[in-house]
Amino acid sequence: MSKYWFLIVFLVCCLATSALTIDIDGVGCSQQTCYARTGNLVIGRQLKTLSECGKDRGEKFCVLESCDNIECYKCNTKKASKAHPASHMIDSSLTQLDTWWQSSLGVTPETIQLDFEGHFYFTYLVMVFKNARPAAMVIERSDDFAQTWRKYAYYSNNCTAQFGMAEDDDVDSDGAVCTSRYSQIQPCSNGEVIFRSLLPTRGRFDPYGMEAQDRMKITNLRIKLLKSQRCIPCQAEINSMEYKLSKMDYFAVSNVIVGGTCFCNGHASECVPLSVESSDNQPPNKVHGKCVCQHNTDGDDCEQCLPLFNDAPWRPANGLTGEPNQCKQCECNGHADSCHFDSKLWDSTNYVTGGVCDSCKHHTTGTNCQLCESGYYRDSTKEFTAANACKRCRCDPTGTSNRPCDEASGICFCKKGVAEPLCDMCLPGYYGFGRNGCRECTCGEGIGCDANTGACPKTTRRNRKNNRDTSRNSKRRERQFRLSVGYDGCDCPEQQLGDIDLCQFDYVLRAKILSADDKGSQVVVNGNIKRVLATRGDAELTEGAIRLYPISWTEIGCTCPLLKMDHDYLIAGKWDSLTGRLLIDQRSVVIHWDRNVGREATEFFEKKCL
Incomplete structure (x- = not known):
C-alpha cells in the first residue's frame, strides 16, 4: 500500500x-x-x-x-x-x-x-x-x-x-x-x-x-x-x-x-443545520454549523448569552482549565424577559453584577425591576415576583399632593383638610374640596359645616351654651375624643351580639380604649389588647398596645361606633392589608365587654366558625 x-x-x-x-x-x-x-x-x-x-x-x-x-x-x-x-x-x-x-x-x-x-x-x-x-x-x-x-x-x-x-x-x-x-x-x-x-x-x-x-x-x-x-x-x-x-x-x-x-x-x-441549510438529503457525517448551546449561551456560535442571562460579561469556555464560564442570570424578579450587560455597573459593584433588566413589566421599574413605577404601590400581601405585586394608586389626584402615593404602602399624601385614605373628600370641619385642598369651617369649635358650600348648620340654644363652655369641658373632650360632635343622620344604634355573624370579620378582640388623637387627615384611637379571640388572613395580633383607625369618623364625620376612654370593648372589624391597619367603621362591632359578652363570643366561634 x-x-x-x-x-x-x-x-x-x-x-x-x-x-x-x-x-x-x-x-x-x-x-x-x-x-x-x-x-x-x-x-x-x-x-x-x-x-x-x-x-x-x-x-x-x-x-x-x-x-x-x-x-x-x-x-x-x-x-x-x-x-x-x-x-x-x-x-x-x-x-x-x-x-x-x-x-x-x-x-x-x-x-x-x-x-x-x-x-x-x-x-x-x-x-x-x-x-x-x-x-x-x-x-x-x-x-x-x-x-x-x-x-x-x-x-x-x-x-x-x-x-x-x-x-x-x-x-x-x-x-x-x-x-x-x-x-x-x-x-x-x-x-x-x-x-x-x-x-x-x-x-x-x-x-x-x-x-x-x-x-x-x-x-x-x-x-x-x-x-x-x-x-x-x-x-x-x-x-x-x-x-x-x-x-x-x-x-x-x-x-x-x-x-x-x-x-x-x-x-x-x-x-x-443552520437556518440557511436545507435539512433534506444531507450526508449523515456532515459537520453542521449551528451549535446546540449550553451554559446559558445563545447564537449560532454560542457567542452571546441568553436574553435573561447577562448579569456578567459573556466569555468563551476555557479549554485549558475546563471552566465553562457560564452566563449568569439577571435578577429581574420575574418582571422582565431580557436584560443587558452594563460595564459601568459591573465595575461599580466590583465585578459582582452588571445586568440591567429590559422593559420591566407588571408596572415595575428599576435596574432589577425591583420598584413599582410611579402611580403604583407595593402590595405587601403578595410576593414581589407576582405579576400583580404592584397595584395602581387609588388616590384622587385633585386632593393629593406631591406624588400619587407611597410606593411601599399605597398611602395617599393628602392636601390640607383632605381626608385619607383616598384624598377624595374633605375632613369633618372642612369644605370646598378642590385642587387647593379644603378650607376650614368657620362655624365655631366642634361645629361642622356644609361640605360643599361651608354653610353653618342652625344651632340650638344648647349648642351655643356648649360652645361657651369650651374651656370648662376641654379635659373631658380630650379623654372622650370628638364624642360631642353631632351630625344629622349619624345614628349609633345599640348592638346586640346575638344578631351578628362574627365569622365575617378579619379580627375579633377585647381591648381597652386609652386615648384618641386627631392627626389632621386621620383619627387614631390608642388601646390595649387584653385578649385576641380570632384573626383571619394576614391579621396577626398579640396582647399589648394597639392602634385602631375609625375611618367613619373622618370619611363621613360620624362618631359611630362610639368609643369611650377607659372602657373595655369587644371589637370586630376589617384589616387593611395594604397599610396593616385595624379599621373601624359603621359595620364594625363595638360592644361593652362583660363576662356574658365574652362567653357568648367564645361559644359562637366554637360552634359556627370552624
Whole structure:
C-alpha cells in the first residue's frame, strides 16, 4: 500500500475515533468545557474552482504514465466518463479510485475555494494531487465571509524567487511562512500537501482563546495554485515531445480533506443545520454549523448569552482549565424577559453584577425591576415576583399632593383638610374640596359645616351654651375624643351580639380604649389588647398596645361606633392589608365587654366558625 493510502486510512480512523470520544465526553458538559464532533468539513459542501477540463467542449490533455511513456486523453464535461468536476475532490478515494478534478490547460493562477455557511474551526488540510504538485501555491483564510483574506502558508520550490521570502524563516504580517517541503516535482502523482493551522510546537494553549480563534476560526478557505510543473520522461527527446508536454500544463487534485469542527466557543457538544441549510438529503457525517448551546449561551456560535442571562460579561469556555464560564442570570424578579450587560455597573459593584433588566413589566421599574413605577404601590400581601405585586394608586389626584402615593404602602399624601385614605373628600370641619385642598369651617369649635358650600348648620340654644363652655369641658373632650360632635343622620344604634355573624370579620378582640388623637387627615384611637379571640388572613395580633383607625369618623364625620376612654370593648372589624391597619367603621362591632359578652363570643366561634 502506498504512502498516500496509508495517510487516508490513518486520517479516517482518527476522525472516527475523535468523533466517538468527543461525543462521550460531551455528555454532561453543562459544568465543564464542551467539545463538538470533529470531521471532514468538505463533506456535504461544494468546492469552487475557476475552471474545469473540457468545459462545454472536448479538451485534450496528456499524462506521464511511466518513466518513458506519455499518454494523451480527452476530457469533456458533457460526458460523465470523461468529466473531472470539482466534486471529484470530495468523494472518498477509498471507493472512487480513479476520480479527480482537473483544471483547463494553461489556467494560472487557479483557485480551489471552500465557502461555509457560518463560522467553523479549521484544524488541518490534506490535498492529494493526481499529477505533479504545484511549483508554487498559497493557502488563505477569511473569517468575514470572503470580504478580506489572510495568508496561512506559502509553498514554493524557490521561496525567494517566488515570494521574496527566506524558506522557513521570514514571517509575513499574517504570521505565514514559506516552505519547499511540498513543492518538489517528485512524486509525479499522488503527492500530498499537508497543512496544520496550529503546529505541534505551539505547546499548551487554550483552543477557545483569542490567539487560537485568530488562527482557526474561518468562514472561507482558499487554495491558490500559482504555478504548475511537469514531470519529464526519463529518456526522451524534449523537442520530439514538445506537443505532448504542452498538454501537461494543468492542475489535477484527486482528494481534499479539511479537518475541523463547528465553532461553539466551548459551549456546545452538538451542532445542527443552520437556518440557511436545507435539512433534506444531507450526508449523515456532515459537520453542521449551528451549535446546540449550553451554559446559558445563545447564537449560532454560542457567542452571546441568553436574553435573561447577562448579569456578567459573556466569555468563551476555557479549554485549558475546563471552566465553562457560564452566563449568569439577571435578577429581574420575574418582571422582565431580557436584560443587558452594563460595564459601568459591573465595575461599580466590583465585578459582582452588571445586568440591567429590559422593559420591566407588571408596572415595575428599576435596574432589577425591583420598584413599582410611579402611580403604583407595593402590595405587601403578595410576593414581589407576582405579576400583580404592584397595584395602581387609588388616590384622587385633585386632593393629593406631591406624588400619587407611597410606593411601599399605597398611602395617599393628602392636601390640607383632605381626608385619607383616598384624598377624595374633605375632613369633618372642612369644605370646598378642590385642587387647593379644603378650607376650614368657620362655624365655631366642634361645629361642622356644609361640605360643599361651608354653610353653618342652625344651632340650638344648647349648642351655643356648649360652645361657651369650651374651656370648662376641654379635659373631658380630650379623654372622650370628638364624642360631642353631632351630625344629622349619624345614628349609633345599640348592638346586640346575638344578631351578628362574627365569622365575617378579619379580627375579633377585647381591648381597652386609652386615648384618641386627631392627626389632621386621620383619627387614631390608642388601646390595649387584653385578649385576641380570632384573626383571619394576614391579621396577626398579640396582647399589648394597639392602634385602631375609625375611618367613619373622618370619611363621613360620624362618631359611630362610639368609643369611650377607659372602657373595655369587644371589637370586630376589617384589616387593611395594604397599610396593616385595624379599621373601624359603621359595620364594625363595638360592644361593652362583660363576662356574658365574652362567653357568648367564645361559644359562637366554637360552634359556627370552624
